[in-house]
């Protein structure tokens with residue numbers, strides 16, 4: 179039996195989680211704890227149940243066994259922005275906030291993602307990267323203790339994705355929610371996460387911490403091997419963006 183240390187103040191505590199679709203058990207006794215301020219990335223083969231897990235944690239879907247304990251309702255950012263086309267940007271961000279001070283809070287959140295001058299603009303006028311930045315603002319304005327990210331950068335071009343990584347790192351360092359990022363991209367997981375998990379057969383099959391100066395290339399190769407993929411040379415990286423203002 180393995181003993182795991184449960185943080186004093188977890189963002190989420192998942193015990194023996196079960197989730198079925200009809201006869202099919204997709205999540206089968208999964209345990210997971212994410213601390214506040216911890217960034218966890220979740221990898222796994224297509225169809226292994228990553229989105230199913232994220233939806234179970236979000237409260238969007240019911241669970242069939244075990245428990246999910248989160249202090250407050252988590253915020254979620256999906257692959258597509260899911261902004262309401264008939265609402266202005268600030269109204270999209272402020273949905274769910276108390277009316278009093280909502281515009282000011284939305285304005286502050288939009289400023290944080292570099293869109294402070296677009297409060298009264300419309301979703302249709304945004305690029306894909308800008309729309310995802312509004313989706314991030316909408317999530318963070320709730321001051322969530324757990325932020326769930328379901329492949330939020332997958333539809334973006336490579337340069338925009340790198341700029342989004344820099345922005346997300348900055349925002350997470352400031353707001354310090356626990357984060358669960360579902361991604362197919364091993365490099366993205368290694369670039370962003372404190373801990374990378376690999377899901378298989380309905381549970382967490384493998385875990386790798388990246389703290390303490392772990393060499394990214396070695397970790398990447400280890401994860402690819404664990405996923406059953408031969409490591410390929412890394413594509414030349416774009417220069418690290420120093421500003422997110424042109425995403």
Ligand SMILES: Nc1ncnc2c1ncn2[C@@H]1O[C@H](COP(=O)(O)OP(=O)(O)OP(=O)(O)O)[C@@H](O)[C@H]1O
Nearest residue numbers: 199200204222223224225226227228229230231362
């Ligand atoms: N609403 C549903 N009804 C029935 N089966 C479902 C439903 N949603 C997902 N599944 C099945 O559950 C399994 C896990 O799906 P899920 O979307 O969680 O996988 P995933 O790891 O996120 O996949 P991908 O990486 O391709 O997005 C799949 O076999 C899928 O077909």
